[in-house]
Amino acid sequence: MDFQWTKKDLLSLYDLSRDEILHILNTAEEFKKVSQRNVKKVPALRGRTVVNLFVEPSTRTRVSFELAEQRLSADIINMNADVSSFRKGETLLDTLKNIQALQADIVVIRHQATGAPNFLARELNMGVVNAGDGAHSHPTQALLDIFTMREKKGRIEGLNVVIVGDILHSRVARSNAWGLIKLGANVTFAGPATLVPREFEKIGVRVCHNLKDALADADVINLLRIQLERQQRGYFPSLGEYSRFFGIHPETLRYIKRDALIMHPGPINRGVEIDSAVADGPQSVILEQVTNGLAVRMAVLFLVAGALK
Amino acid sequence: MKSQLEYSAFRRYCKKAGFARAFRPRMDTHISCGPDPGGAAITTGQETTRMNDYETEHETMFEGDCITEAIEKISEAICEHIANDPPESVALIGIQAGGVPLAKRIARCIRERTGRETDVGTLDISMYRDDIGKRKTLPMIRETVIPFDINDKIIILADDVLQSGRSVRAALDALTDFGRPGQIRLAALIDRGGREFPIHADYVGMKVSVGPEWRVCMDWAECSGTDCVFKVKKQ
Numbered sequence: 180m181d182f183q184w185t186k187k188d189l190l191s192l193y194d195l196s197r198d199e200i201l202h203i204l205n206t207a208e209e210f211k212k213v214s215q216r217n218v219k220k221v222p223a224l225r226g227r228t229v230v231n232l233f234v235e236p237s238t239r240t241r242v243s244f245e246l247a248e249q250r251l252s253a254d255i256i257n258m259n260a261d262v263s264s265f266r267k268g269e270t271l272l273d274t275l276k277n278i279q280a281l282q283a284d285i286v287v288i289r290h291q292a293t294g295a296p297n298f299l300a301r302e303l304n305m306g307v308v309n310a311g312d313g314a315h316s317h318p319t320q321a322l323l324d325i326f327t328m329r330e331k332k333g334r335i336e337g338l339n340v341v342i343v344g345d346i347l348h349s350r351v352a353r354s355n356a357w358g359l360i361k362l363g364a365n366v367t368f369a370g371p372a373t374l375v376p377r378e379f380e381k382i383g384v385r386v387c388h389n390l391k392d393a394l395a396d397a398d399v400i401n402l403l404r405i406q407l408e409r410q411q412r413g414y415f416p417s418l419g420e421y422s423r424f425f426g427i428h429p430e431t432l433r434y435i436k437r438d439a440l441i442m443h444p445g446p447i448n449r450g451v452e453i454d455s456a457v458a459d460g461p462q463s464v465i466l467e468q469v470t471n472g473l474a475v476r477m478a479v480l481f482l483v484a485g486a487l488k
Numbered sequence: 489m490k491s492q493l494e495y496s497a498f499r500r501y502c503k504k505a506g507f508a509r510a511f512r513p514r515m516d517t518h519i520s521c522g523p524d525p526g527g528a529a530i531t532t533g534q535e536t537t538r539m540n541d542y543e544t545e546h547e548t549m550f551e552g553d554c555i556t557e558a559i560e561k562i563s564e565a566i567c568e569h570i571a572n573d574p575p576e577s578v579a580l581i582g583i584q585a586g587g588v589p590l591a592k593r594i595a596r597c598i599r600e601r602t603g604r605e606t607d608v609g610t611l612d613i614s615m616y617r618d619d620i621g622k623r624k625t626l627p628m629i630r631e632t633v634i635p636f637d638i639n640d641k642i643i644i645l646a647d648d649v650l651q652s653g654r655s656v657r658a659a660l661d662a663l664t665d666f667g668r669p670g671q672i673r674l675a676a677l678i679d680r681g682g683r684e685f686p687i688h689a690d691y692v693g694m695k696v697s698v699g700p701e702w703r704v705c706m707d708w709a710e711c712s713g714t715d716c717v718f719k720v721k722k723q
Contacts, residue, residue: 210629216666220665221662223617
């Protein structure tokens with residue numbers, strides 16, 4: 180039962196053991212209660228400084244991290260790519276070494292380059308929390324998804340989880356798969372063949388190009404956002420066609436399990452991957468995911484801070 | 489099952505003694521810490537680790553009835569103090585983890601003695617500690633369950649071993665985030681001296697004087713099968 184967290188960074192669920200993932204989830208359960216109290220703040224990170232460095236733009240993840248840091252009483256510095264010295268040509272590492280010289284404790288980083296957080300974690304003494312790197316990893320999103328599944332279903336082992344959409348470009352899908360497989364779930368990736376290559380079978384997931392087959396025994400359906408900006412590249416003929424074959428509509432609900440959860444990491448394209456009637460329906464836990472994200476991020480920051488020397 | 493229990497007690501002991509990491513059974517090694525081969529066999533996954541003995545000096549201080557009597561003594565003092573207060577105005581809150589069984593047992597003693605029911609809650613103080621990052625190991629967050637309103641109540645905090653007073657300081661901060669109790673009192677099973685904060689217990693089960701080179705730990709029957717207070721030499 181007792182478990183000691185020793186990592187100063189959270190980079191990817193790929194690096195974590197089953198016990199480490201469970202420890203984060205268990206810790207997050209207690210942090211969730213903090214946000215339900217009258218006083219929604221604990222002094223756990225008092226006197227610590229957290230830098231939010233979002234080189235790739237983000238709203239919801241940044242807000243969630245910021246609020247998590249505030250509820251842990253940390254001091255916060257927010258930086259983004261436009262205003263920082265990146266424009267003047269400073270390297271990422273130099274920028275962060277400067278921040279480290281100011282005695283900041285943790286950096287939360289989102290970067291378009293795969294592996295940027297891993298590189299920084301090796302070079303810096305600060306704790307590094309990955310808030311999304313390229314198409315590689317988004318560990319806190321996967322943790323909050325898994326947390327929500329476990330909370331709603333009571334278990335992860337044996338759950339049939341189907342992730343639908345643009346798997347090829349999705350760090351959320353990869354992170355979810357690494358975490359879920361370690362915890363014993365059966366993971367299926369579904370979507371058009373151009374976006375769901377068979378190569379994914381190598382990491383232990385089932386690949387399915389027919390939505391109806393994929394969803395038949397699904398306990399959890401996690402829908403990914405169709406990134407409209409990538410639509411030009413011709414991965415599928417049109418949004419309308421994608422929506423018709425891979426979107427979730429009220430009619431879809433007829434052939435899936437009645438207690439299947441419908442999840443989405445946001446932001447939603449209503450009418451593309453999901454219809455409003457489903458997104459706002461009783462099976463949807465999309466807003467609960469947001470609530471749980473805060474608890475999971477508090478837990479991650481708390482654990483990382485505790486492992487810093 | 490027995491080895492499981494012994495293992496959990498051992499782990500708790502390791503953690504309190506501050507060398508949890510060094511002694512965590514690793515999947516790939518057989519840890520042998522002493523000459524006695526009769527230790528508990530601990531199965532972790534498919535590997536077996538053998539824990540033979542505590543490496544450092546340790547000594548049992550109190551066991552069994554002695555501890556029950558101390559809890560009764562605390563309960564008697566509490567009953568006297570709250571005799572004129574309505575039952576619903578008093579609640580016990582155990583500090584995780586050692587204070588929780590104490591709070592439950594005090595509540596049972598109060599019920600047996602006076603017939604009155606007392607609310608019992610649990611409080612985890614990990615998020616309120618002043619030494620995060622200074623400790624070798626991060627405390628494990630346990631459940632905080634306070635299923636009642638603490639405003640204007642007499643809250644009796646319970647903890648197993650009182651030493652520096654830092655846990656109690658953290659508990660006071662944590663508790664006041666839940667409301668504004670009328671009074672907060674402190675019950676400690678063992679007061680071992682060595683205070684670093686101006687904090688004292690209102691109800692003390694046993695007072696002992698133990699040098700700073702020792703750690704005083706407690707095993708509860710609820711967790712490990714027997715009540716036992718023991719001291720461990722710090723490394």
